[in-house]
Amino acid sequence: MPLALGKDVLNKARREGYAVPSFNTNNLEITQAILETAEALRAPVFIQVSDGARKYAGLENLANLVRDMASRVSVPVVLHLDHGADYKMVLQALRAGFTSVMIDASHHPFEENVHETKKCVEAAHAVGVSVEAELGRLQGIEDNIVVEAKDAFLTDPDEAARFVEETGIDYLAIAIGTSHGAYKGKGRPYIDHARLEQIAQKVSIPLVLHGSSGVPQWLKDKMKATGADLGDPTGIHDEDVRRAIPNGIAKINIDTDLRLAFTAGIREVVMGNPKEFDPRKILGKGREYLKQVIREKFELMGTVGRA
Ligand code: 13P
Secondary structure, three states, X not given: OOOOOHHHHHHHHHHHOOOEEEEEOOOHHHHHHHHHHHHHHOOOEEEEEOHHHHXXXXXXXXXXXXXXXXXXXOOOEEEEEEEEOOHHHXXXXXHHOOOEEEEOOOOOOHHXXXXXXXXXXXXXXXXXXXXXXXXXXXXXEEOOEEEOHHHOEOOOHHHHHHHHHHHOOOEEEEOOOOEEOOEOOOOOOOOOHHHHHHHHHHOOOOEEEOOOOOOOXXXXXXXXXXXXXXXXXXXXXHHHHHHHHHHOXXXXXXXXXXXXXXXHHHHHHHHHOOOOOOHHHHHHHHHHHHHHHHXXXXXXXXXXXXX
């Protein structure tokens, strides 16, 4: 199928009470794992490209890869720009054929965020592409973006309503306690469900949750078994993700869990078979674990069979 429009996929998800995972890709194997699993489970999906992915693999290369491979699956696939840094980046993504873009001007004061976002909405909507923007600030590390705890703040429900009204965006990323990366805090990393409920009452467009990896135990075990030294990584609990979805969360971003899965597979082959040097055997195991964790996400978010 041709690529799907972001807002079509997410409006349906919010209306019907499930969420669509947005997985970060960087290469062929990750893209294959996402698309083959989505097709097998009849699940709509977002594939997103971050600034780090653009630097690693090239924006056009990834856009062409996703678009070409998506043309041979029969479920809706949205090609999304993750954390677009500015207007210029958004224009580049529009030109490369993305069907959804994020402008992340959340580090600016409110009015400047509105101004920057509005500009991007005008350009994207002129060519029929959907727009995500962020209000509030997540803590953590994502590619080249590092946000310290002191700079993180949660989304204010009234401001969220004003922001959506003034910018005309199609879906809103909010900060409600999650964070990027594999270290989401000591004890139980939490989601501020009360705040989410308030936001959902005031904002009717689909809501987006970043920093939502679960860092599952089976992947931690596999990493440890192959000698990885990760300290004490922690993710968002499945029950928190499940509870957020009926309150308007329709797009859920996942990167860290894919990194862990891919690397766990690679490590297993490399460490366990010192004579192995066929990259297909090594990356192939990574792809197998990717598919497993991707399947778990579709099941968790209620996306299975929604295509
Ligand atoms: P994780 O680091 O929790 O996977 O979050 C990724 C993300 O939000 C990308 O935008």
